[in-house]
Amino acid sequence: MEICNACRYCEGYCAVFPAMELRRAFSDQDLNYLANLCHNCRGCYYACQYAPPHEFGINLPKVFAELRVQTYAQYAWPAPLARAFERNGVLVSLIAAFGVAAVLILTMLLQSSGVLYSAHVGPGAFYTVIPYPVMLVLSAITFVFALLAFAMGFRNFWRDTGGGPVDGRAIGRALHDVFTLRNLGGGGHGCNDLDESFSGARRWLHHAMFYGFLLCFAATCTASLYQDFLGMRPPYGWFSLPVVLGTAGGIGLLVGTVGLFGMKLIGDPAPTARRLLGMDVALLMLLAATSLTGLLLLALRATAAMGVLLAVHFGFVLALFLVLPYSKFVHGVYRSAALLRYAVEMTPSRASSSSSAAS
Amino acid sequence: MVDFSRVWDVLVIGGGNAALCAAITAREAGASVLLLEHAPRDFRGGNSRHTRNLRAMHERPTSVLTEAYLEDEYWDDLLRVTSGNTDEALARMTIRVSAQVTPWMEAAGVRFQPSLTGTLNLSRTNAFFLGGGKALVNAYYATAERMGVDILYDTEVQTIDCDDGFCRSASISSKGFPETVRARTMVAASGGFQGNIEWLKQYWGEAADNFLIRGTPYAKGRVLRNLLDQEVAPVGDPTQCHAVAIDARAPKFDGGIVTRLDCVPFSIVVDRAGKRFYDEGEDFWPKRYAIWGRLVAQQPGQIAYSIIDAKSEKLFMPSAFPAIRADSIAELAGKLGLPAEALQETVQRFNAAVQPGRFDNMTLDECRTAGIEPPKTHWARAIDTPPFAGYPLRPGITFTYLGVRVNEQARVLMKDGRPSGNLFASGEIMAGNILGRGYLAGFGMTIGTVFGRIAGREAARHAAN
Numbered sequence: 063m064e065i066c067n068a069c070r071y072c073e074g075y076c077a078v079f080p081a082m083e084l085r086r087a088f089s090d091q092d093l094n095y096l097a098n099l100c101h102n103c104r105g106c107y108y109a110c111q112y113a114p115p116h117e118f119g120i121n122l123p124k125v126f127a128e129l130r131v132q133t134y135a136q137y138a139w140p141a142p143l144a145r146a147f148e149r150n151g152v153l154v155s156l157i158a159a160f161g162v163a164a165v166l167i168l169t170m171l172l173q174s175s176g177v178l179y180s181a182h183v184g185p186g187a188f189y190t191v192i193p194y195p196v197m198l199v200l201s202a203i204t205f206v207f208a209l210l211a212f213a214m215g216f217r218n219f220w221r222d223t224g225g226g227p228v229d230g231r232a233i234g235r236a237l238h239d240v241f242t243l244r245n246l247g248g249g250g251h252g253c254n255d256l257d258e259s260f261s262g263a264r265r266w267l268h269h270a271m272f273y274g275f276l277l278c279f280a281a282t283c284t285a286s287l288y289q290d291f292l293g294m295r296p297p298y299g300w301f302s303l304p305v306v307l308g309t310a311g312g313i314g315l316l317v318g319t320v321g322l323f324g325m326k327l328i329g330d331p332a333p334t335a336r337r338l339l340g341m342d343v344a345l346l347m348l349l350a351a352t353s354l355t356g357l358l359l360l361a362l363r364a365t366a367a368m369g370v371l372l373a374v375h376f377g378f379v380l381a382l383f384l385v386l387p388y389s390k391f392v393h394g395v396y397r398s399a400a401l402l403r404y405a406v407e408m409t410p411s412r413a414s415s416s417s418s419a420a421s
Numbered sequence: 422m423v424d425f426s427r428v429w430d431v432l433v434i435g436g437g438n439a440a441l442c443a444a445i446t447a448r449e450a451g452a453s454v455l456l457l458e459h460a461p462r463d464f465r466g467g468n469s470r471h472t473r474n475l476r477a478m479h480e481r482p483t484s485v486l487t488e489a490y491l492e493d494e495y496w497d498d499l500l501r502v503t504s505g506n507t508d509e510a511l512a513r514m515t516i517r518v519s520a521q522v523t524p525w526m527e528a529a530g531v532r533f534q535p536s537l538t539g540t541l542n543l544s545r546t547n548a549f550f551l552g553g554g555k556a557l558v559n560a561y562y563a564t565a566e567r568m569g570v571d572i573l574y575d576t577e578v579q580t581i582d583c584d585d586g587f588c589r590s591a592s593i594s595s596k597g598f599p600e601t602v603r604a605r606t607m608v609a610a611s612g613g614f615q616g617n618i619e620w621l622k623q624y625w626g627e628a629a630d631n632f633l634i635r636g637t638p639y640a641k642g643r644v645l646r647n648l649l650d651q652e653v654a655p656v657g658d659p660t661q662c663h664a665v666a667i668d669a670r671a672p673k674f675d676g677g678i679v680t681r682l683d684c685v686p687f688s689i690v691v692d693r694a695g696k697r698f699y700d701e702g703e704d705f706w707p708k709r710y711a712i713w714g715r716l717v718a719q720q721p722g723q724i725a726y727s728i729i730d731a732k733s734e735k736l737f738m739p740s741a742f743p744a745i746r747a748d749s750i751a752e753l754a755g756k757l758g759l760p761a762e763a764l765q766e767t768v769q770r771f772n773a774a775v776q777p778g779r780f781d782n783m784t785l786d787e788c789r790t791a792g793i794e795p796p797k798t799h800w801a802r803a804i805d806t807p808p809f810a811g812y813p814l815r816p817g818i819t820f821t822y823l824g825v826r827v828n829e830q831a832r833v834l835m836k837d838g839r840p841s842g843n844l845f846a847s848g849e850i851m852a853g854n855i856l857g858r859g860y861l862a863g864f865g866m867t868i869g870t871v872f873g874r875i876a877g878r879e880a881a882r883h884a885a886n
Contacts, residue, residue, distance in 0.1 A: 065741045068740050071473055074534035074551045111677050112679070
């Protein structure tokens, strides 16, 4: 980091470098902040005159990726669950498998095979397979717990990296950075997604995944409004709002996750932390499986396959909610928090921009 | 695999900015091009990989430059740093052409930083490459490969077979295997000789063993030597090199920008006997840092030590290597390997000579010494606030000035003044025509880009005839 701060050639790439330039020495807390500010675009790796095999061996994307996972464990709530980040890929995969298996087995045990394997149509069709209160309670508990864990993690990050007040403008700027992924723009020219060449693919695939996820969430919210306030029970028509939102979201989620997974397979491994690949892939695959089973359920909901598909889909959703705070998903929480800290730091009153001379 | 039985239109010798500009321009003009880079792929790009910006004339603000920087001001800047060691016709042409190069660079894949961020003090005169020189080099290589330029790494040109200024072939060592390359024209863009310690010793003696080379170790000057031995006209003082004082803990080669130390004007600098030897506060650091390489090179053991106290710690750019700190001067002397008594006496005498005044690091302030030799004429403050900190300094060689003489077509000139039949030159190997002394930030990249473009164009044209 001292080498980077003495060089500063990368200051045009992303927020990490201007944030670094505000400092002369780097505490562990500073590094936790900078690591989470890093969007892993790799621009600085390919531009670095000190990258391996240079004897300085600078490889910020890799070092930051490894440090980030340590911070996920450090900020995890409740603290004992920090261990979930040790072999995260295995854990997330196992929970996904158990989630699906458990829902399937329970459904089979509790429902007669006649109900599970026959076609149902009309209002409340899904609930003949899995009763609505069961669905509601299980989803709500896991989801609310995830939100609580996120909030506590956010708080832990904020305290660790210096605390301090936040104003509305900083929040606005941070949200803008979160929703546009401005820092995956490589200063306006794209990132080194795969290798030395530049592209915007990773940013757009992440957008597809992120907004796909939000659309799915919006679909769920509108569906519950339909049901609890308008008294309309699912399944809803093909062109109803929940189904349109869910379909678009599901497709986005599927395209984004599969695309990002593919990029991980073919990208240059040098600036990555291969050790942590399992964690990334496990969440991507869980999200992909959730959206794929959701879309299949939609397509086949009027057939006899609905019962099993619903159980599988619900199993994936439950597993997803359960692992959210202990998976790669938390990067979104800490990235957002780091961007908020950045927005606070860079407000004009404190941004006494330092300048450097030429080479 | 490259077929060595071919005859290329243009052989480009070198793999830095000037070579790449020549290769891409010649290929754009339809020539077949082979580029030979001495370094392996990971270290390709010569000294260009350590650069950061390019000085460009402009009449109005552009997307990457602020305000205006006109020909006469540019020329005045060049005249001042070179003390007249330049060729006005070549220099003014370079300056004028520099106004046109940034759009071509962008078309060739180079990305610039927007003019408003960061280094405001230079964004009027210099366009900054996003990510620096290695990113620029990466972009040019990607473009050259896409256009069909043949590129060989790990390939050193050893001799060029010239007959009365007409070059037919080059003997090379490609990944250790000897080969011969034939071409209709050649562009020499292989840099200076600062990576060749033995050659530096011809002028500096054993002291050169203690020099650190800030850039590529592949600038051996082999092609330069070979051409000068074949009646090519030299240019530039062979004994001179651009030398700055850098952190002595830097690697022998390729330390680049991060080894620089900007603490000298706020410090006292002593030799290994603990004695001061030059006015540390003579002028602003950007105007003085290039003399300190020579000053340190002239001290015994080619080493010196810059010593500050806690008051000055935050006045300069952070450096890659940590300061060596101590709570007393004697302890600091021990850590630096200096005689403690001598250093204490130097500091005491200096502190006693400091005159009262208001310190201001942004101006040539009134803080100076009286009654000691050498004096410190600005920013002189007593070294009295622990912790004290020291940095060891050694000469860091950036580039050499010796080169081959060229004309406005980038054609190499022979000792009798005639232009070579088919040999062109660009970059550091000919920069001494224009920058015969001193240093102007970003001007080396300007010369390399302008003459690389000219050499590539002229070589392609000659090959086509």
